[in-house]
Amino acid sequence: MNIKIKFLPYERLKELDIPHLLEDMKKDTIILIDAKLSVSQETAIIEETMKAISDKFAGIELSSLEMSADENVSLFEKLRGRFAEFILGKRRGITVIGPSKTIKRIKKNPKDLFLEMSG
Amino acid sequence: MVIKHLKRLHGRIMDSINSLFKKKSQVRLGLYGPVNSGKTTLANTICMDWIGEEVGAVSAIPHETREVQMKEHVEIAGNGKKLVFNVIDTPGIATKIDFEDFVKRGMSKDKAKQRAKEATKGVIESIKWLDEMDVVLVVMDATKDPVDQVNVTILGNLEARKVPFIIVANKLDLKNAKAWQIRKTFPQYPIIGISARTGYNMKELYKLIIETMS
Numbered sequence: 001m002n003i004k005i006k007f008l009p010y011e012r013l014k015e016l017d018i019p020h021l022l023e024d025m026k027k028d029t030i031i032l033i034d035a036k037l038s039v040s041q042e043t044a045i046i047e048e049t050m051k052a053i054s055d056k057f058a059g060i061e062l063s064s065l066e067m068s069a070d071e072n073v074s075l076f077e078k079l080r081g082r083f084a085e086f087i088l089g090k091r092r093g094i095t096v097i098g099p100s101k102t103i104k105r106i107k108k109n110p111k112d113l114f115l116e117m118s119g
Numbered sequence: 120m121v122i123k124h125l126k127r128l129h130g131r132i133m134d135s136i137n138s139l140f141k142k143k144s145q146v147r148l149g150l151y152g153p154v155n156s157g158k159t160t161l162a163n164t165i166c167m168d169w170i171g172e173e174v175g176a177v178s179a180i181p182h183e184t185r186e187v188q189m190k191e192h193v194e195i196a197g198n199g200k201k202l203v204f205n206v207i208d209t210p211g212i213a214t215k216i217d218f219e220d221f222v223k224r225g226m227s228k229d230k231a232k233q234r235a236k237e238a239t240k241g242v243i244e245s246i247k248w249l250d251e252m253d254v255v256l257v258v259m260d261a262t263k264d265p266v267d268q269v270n271v272t273i274l275g276n277l278e279a280r281k282v283p284f285i286i287v288a289n290k291l292d293l294k295n296a297k298a299w300q301i302r303k304t305f306p307q308y309p310i311i312g313i314s315a316r317t318g319y320n321m322k323e324l325y326k327l328i329i330e331t332m333s
Binding site: 039040042043046047049050051053055058059060061062063064100101106107108 | 212213214215216217218219232235239240242243246266268271272275276278279
């Protein structure tokens with residue numbers, strides 16, 4: 001199997017529609033996004049995935065990890081981070097989405113995501 | 120002119136009163152969760168306890184419930200109070216549905232494809248019903264890892280919609296059940312351990328439902 005990985009800056013997610021992401025995943029592409037998706041974005045992806053499921057496409061594996069501010073960072077840094085998130089509408093973290101035929105499972109640990117691929 | 124305004128005002132007041140009573144007399148209790156967490160078994164136990172009727176069929180094969188099922192006027196008592204609920208059992212939410220999984224369980228290809236198609240519609244229906252709920256039981260299988268994206272997405276949706284909810288750690292009758300793992304993963308939410316199959320701790324669940332709505 002020829003697996004491809006697409007790194008997607010969160011800012012570009014606004015331009016790309018979900019059907020486009022699903023088309024990538026149908027071609028065995030795993031998508032990494034440098035932010036945590038919002039609940040409404042995750043829900044919309046699940047809904048659109050259900051509409052796209054067919055004999056050839058069984059769905060997706062999806063996992064998001066939110067990065068909370070480092071405990072050692074100063075209050076000013078934390079506030080600056082929060083302000084930037086507010087302005088950009090971006091939540092610090094990472095999201096992995098990929099076809100369920102390719103990704104066996106995504107194990108979510110408190111501070112990282114672990115991808116197990118189908119063999 | 121004045122009469123016309125008075126009539127309109129009267130209409131608005133009556134609408135408000137009607138919606139108020141409608142809300143109070145029909146509390147919608149939704150059961151949400153991943154596939155095969157025991158939602159229908161729990162809905163059946165609740166409805167058998169209070170109205171002597173079941174809601175739907177249960178099966179070990181995933182996606183047995185593919186449509187929203189409802190039992191109306193289920194009076195639940197607890198903490199010396201009574202409330203009338205519409206118990207709404209929803210299809211399990213999933214991110215993948217592979218018809219080949221059903222074939223592996225002995226289903227014909229055609230039936231498996233049909234089941235998969237119905238299951239995808241069921242997931243969409245479940246999500247759409249989120250807006251209609253007054254209180255939700257998020258049913259999790261205590262024998263499985265609770266750090267599941269489906270659980271996280273359901274809880275996030277309920278929080279965003281400000282729908283009160285209780286996490287139900289189900290299947291405590293099984294030896295490998297770990298309710299503590301669910302408590303550790305979601306310490307910020309109300310959690311209760313039960314067995315919908317044996318009825319273990321159901322009285323405490325009823326008390327908690329009434330308490331949540333009071």
